Amino acid sequence: MRQLIVEGLSHLLWPVECPFCKRLGVVACDGCMDLALSEGGTSCLKCMGKYPCPVHADRSLPLYWGAIHEGKVREAVHLLKYGHIKSLGIKMGHALARNLPIEGPIDALVPVPLHIGSVRPFNQAFEIAKGLGQALGVPVFDVLSWREELSCQVSKSPVERRMLPEGVIVFKDDVKVPDGKGIIIVDDVCTTGTTIERCRKALEKKGFQVVGAVVWSLGGSSK
Numbered sequence: 001m002r003q004l005i006v007e008g009l010s011h012l013l014w015p016v017e018c019p020f021c022k023r024l025g026v027v028a029c030d031g032c033m034d035l036a037l038s039e040g041g042t043s044c045l046k047c048m049g050k051y052p053c054p055v056h057a058d059r060s061l062p063l064y065w066g067a068i069h070e071g072k073v074r075e076a077v078h079l080l081k082y083g084h085i086k087s088l089g090i091k092m093g094h095a096l097a098r099n100l101p102i103e104g105p106i107d108a109l110v111p112v113p114l115h116i117g118s119v120r121p122f123n124q125a126f127e128i129a130k131g132l133g134q135a136l137g138v139p140v141f142d143v144l145s146w147r148e149e150l151s152c153q154v155s156k157s158p159v160e161r162r163m164l165p166e167g168v169i170v171f172k173d174d175v176k177v178p179d180g181k182g183i184i185i186v187d188d189v190c191t192t193g194t195t196i197e198r199c200r201k202a203l204e205k206k207g208f209q210v211v212g213a214v215v216w217s218l219g220g221s222s223k
């Protein structure tokens with residue numbers, strides 16, 4: 001009873017609920033997220049096939065993903081993006097660190113940038129990266145941006161997203177990044193892997209070595 005009263009009060013003060021079990025007063029339970037991520041895996045970033053990839057061998061990178069983008073897993077992304085619950089992103093990052101077999105050495109995490117002109121108050125990929133970085137003890141560098149003139153041509157359809165122009169994502173010239181070569185790119189959802197590939201190109205052009213990518217969920221439409 002007392003527990004219920006406390007949870008009821010915290011719901012009034014802090015109106016959130018776990019997207020998985022609907023428990024009030026918490027943005028998400030660790031246990032619920034661990035269960036949701038128990039089926040996650042590692043794929044080849046180039047073809048979404050298995051990793052290590054027999055086709056792409058040395059050009060392939062591991063894409064660590066937490067779950068398939070459906071049901072409650074998808075709901076969590078929507079709450080973060082459209083419900084603007086920033087702290088959920090941090091918790092999602094912590095859960096990814098607990099559940100994915102991410103291999104090092106990793107020097108930094110780089111989030112996929114938010115589209116120019118987006119009305120969202122924050123970049124959900126950055127929040128997930130922050131949580132992941134806290135758990136792994138790795139800094140987050142927000143160093144990429146979309147090139148304005150190319151960004152407006154980007155369609156939301158998964159088929160057209162495969163055709164994202166080269167150079168659509170660039171390294172922000174005004175940021176200074178400490179030394180450190182091994183970089184993991186972070187996003188909320190991965191559909192075709194093309195956006196992450198464009199991020200990889202932008203980082204490699206600056207001499208960084210991308211060693212993999214981490215996403216909360218796989219499939220579905222992303223941004």
Ligand SMILES: [Zn+2]
Nearest residue numbers: 018021029032
């Ligand atoms: Zn829960």
Ligand SMILES: [Zn+2]
Nearest residue numbers: 044047053056
């Ligand atoms: Zn492959």
